[in-house]
Amino acid sequence: MNLHERLTEALGRDAVKTQPEDLAVYAFDAYSQAAPPNAVVLPSSTQDVAAAVKISNACGEPVVPRGAGTGLCGGAVPAKGGVVISFARMNRLLALDVRNKRAHVQPGLINLELSEQIRSSGLFYAPDPSSQKVSTIGGNCATNAGGPHCLSYGTTVNHILGLEIVDERGEIFTTSLDDIGYDLTGTLVGSEGTLGIICAIDVRLMKLPESVRVWLAAFGDVEAASETVSAIIGAGIVPTALEIMDDVIVGAVEAAYGAGYPTDAGAVLLIEQAGFADDMDERESAIREIAHEHGAISWRAAKTQAECDLLWAGRKGAAGATGRYAPNYYIQDVCVPRSKLPTALHSVTQSARRHGLKVGNVFHAGDGNLHPLLMYDKRDRQQVAAVIGAGNEILQTCVDLGGTISGEHGIGYEKRDTLSLVFSTDDLATMAKMRDVFDPRRVLNPEKIFPAGVGCAEVKPPDAAYVISNR
Numbered sequence: 001m002n003l004h005e006r007l008t009e010a011l012g013r014d015a016v017k018t019q020p021e022d023l024a025v026y027a028f029d030a031y032s033q034a035a036p037p038n039a040v041v042l043p044s045s046t047q048d049v050a051a052a053v054k055i056s057n058a059c060g061e062p063v064v065p066r067g068a069g070t071g072l073c074g075g076a077v078p079a080k081g082g083v084v085i086s087f088a089r090m091n092r093l094l095a096l097d098v099r100n101k102r103a104h105v106q107p108g109l110i111n112l113e114l115s116e117q118i119r120s121s122g123l124f125y126a127p128d129p130s131s132q133k134v135s136t137i138g139g140n141c142a143t144n145a146g147g148p149h150c151l152s153y154g155t156t157v158n159h160i161l162g163l164e165i166v167d168e169r170g171e172i173f174t175t176s177l178d179d180i181g182y183d184l185t186g187t188l189v190g191s192e193g194t195l196g197i198i199c200a201i202d203v204r205l206m207k208l209p210e211s212v213r214v215w216l217a218a219f220g221d222v223e224a225a226s227e228t229v230s231a232i233i234g235a236g237i238v239p240t241a242l243e244i245m246d247d248v249i250v251g252a253v254e255a256a257y258g259a260g261y262p263t264d265a266g267a268v269l270l271i272e273q274a275g276f277a278d279d280m281d282e283r284e285s286a287i288r289e290i291a292h293e294h295g296a297i298s299w300r301a302a303k304t305q306a307e308c309d310l311l312w313a314g315r316k317g318a319a320g321a322t323g324r325y326a327p328n329y330y331i332q333d334v335c336v337p338r339s340k341l342p343t344a345l346h347s348v349t350q351s352a353r354r355h356g357l358k359v360g361n362v363f364h365a366g367d368g369n370l371h372p373l374l375m376y377d378k379r380d381r382q383q384v385a386a387v388i389g390a391g392n393e394i395l396q397t398c399v400d401l402g403g404t405i406s407g408e409h410g411i412g413y414e415k416r417d418t419l420s421l422v423f424s425t426d427d428l429a430t431m432a433k434m435r436d437v438f439d440p441r442r443v444l445n446p447e448k449i450f451p452a453g454v455g456c457a458e459v460k461p462p463d464a465a466y467v468i469s470n471r
């Protein structure tokens with residue numbers, strides 16, 4: 001029997017896709033297009049996943065796990081054909097333990113749906129990537145997703161208590177934070193499908209806060225807004241979220257959502273504080289004073305839940321809203337020390353200007369995590385070249401400022417050749433050794449994360465055209 005017949009026999013006809021028009025869909029994620037896989041399976045259980053891996057092994061096919069495909073670095077698209085394992089059907093909340101504030105979920109459960117399903121119990125799941133209406137908890141685990149509220153709650157890794165994994169041989173094992181010895185849970189979170197396939201997840205839940213306030217400060221420019229963020233945290237205040245949008249992004253967001261952001265300001269700072277109701281007025285006046293000291297031209301407090309929701313809907317929908325400016329955007333994901341944000345943003349503007357591109361900035365300012373959106377039309381080769389040039393300059397500048405090449409979107413194959421900007425050959429060889437412990441034959445999501453040749457310690461220098469080169 002061939003690959004298709006064996007997968008169909010094991011998982012059932014409706015769980016296996018083999019038609020070219022079906023496979024073509026899985027050649028895309030939110031970043032890139034690659035070659036389609038040779039087959040796609042939609043397992044219903046961990047046993048199905050294990051069977052699919054064993055059959056893929058026997059047929060010499062690599063496997064690529066896939067959540068919702070919202071990844072921004074090409075992680076979920078097959079680099080070498082093979083079998084895509086989609087978790088679209090393993091999408092349920094399996095158990096809720098209110099007393100111990102934890103839940104057992106399948107990897108295909110959509111992030112926001114978890115919090116919606118458990119709301120009546122007074123709990124929520126804190127990691128909230130802006131894609132949370134669509135992206136899956138499994139994909140979030142595999143990328144160690146961040147999000148606006150990770151400033152105070154931490155990233156996905158801080159909320160994962162244990163995992164059920166199918167390994168490269170198709171064997172099932174579990175990890176738990178309670179285990180003594182090495183922290184395998186922490187190792188697997190963020191491994192982008194290269195160390196194991198996540199088939200179930202124990203997540204930590206948090207108590208819904210007594211009170212949540214949302215404030216909006218407007219500034220003349222994005223640098224002043226960034227200085228304010230440094231000053232707030234420098235004063236020992238850590239709000240739940242500190243998000244900046246510049247005037248380009250605000251223009252798009254207002255046209256799309258009418259969220260009430262001021263369109264005459266150079267930048268806005270969205271501040272959220274969760275906590276006890278009695279503390280809120282004092283907290284607001286402390287933050288407001290800092291904002292005014294740093295040039296805030298207006299201050300607004302959202303008065304109703306509907307107002308808070310609308311401001312957040314605008315922020316979380318910002319990337320999509322830029323479709324009003326250009327058919328395509330490339331979103332860079334870089335980090336700098338918070339105090340270097342104004343310098344980094346100035347340099348983003350200069351790079352975009354040099355390359356004749358429109359750029360908008362929307363970012364997790366509290367974490368020093370920049371997301372410049374370079375807008376372009378991918379049918380125009382000159383514009384594509386300009387985005388590659390500007391994207392690379394921004395990346396290098398942030399590294400030079402003491403930052404790093406990814407804040408939260410991961411490496412995938414987009415940035416695998418740039419890993420050597422921040423790690424030495426020895427560092428990479430050590431990481432590759434670790435990968436070899438889990439996946440010595442490189443059958444799990446091959447060609448991701450590591451620069452070509454790193455397995456034999458021949459690390460390539462960064463490729464001049466690494467950004468969006470595969471779009």
Ligand SMILES: Cc1cc2nc3c(=O)[nH]c(=O)nc-3n(C[C@H](O)[C@H](O)[C@H](O)COP(=O)(O)OP(=O)(O)OC[C@H]3O[C@@H](n4cnc5c(N)ncnc54)[C@H](O)[C@@H]3O)c2cc1C
Nearest residue numbers: 067068069070071075130131136138139140142146193198
């Ligand atoms: C508009 C927009 C906003 C975004 N905002 C944020 C943000 O605020 N913060 C942030 O961190 N990211 C953000 N992202 C990026 C993306 O949503 C995240 O990386 C998300 O975690 C990917 O989840 P997914 O389910 O779509 O996974 P996919 O894109 O399907 O997969 C991502 C990676 O995880 C692996 N994977 C998926 N499922 C499994 C599994 N079960 N086992 C093992 N490996 C698996 C894949 O192989 C791939 O390498 C945004 C993306 C978009 C388009």
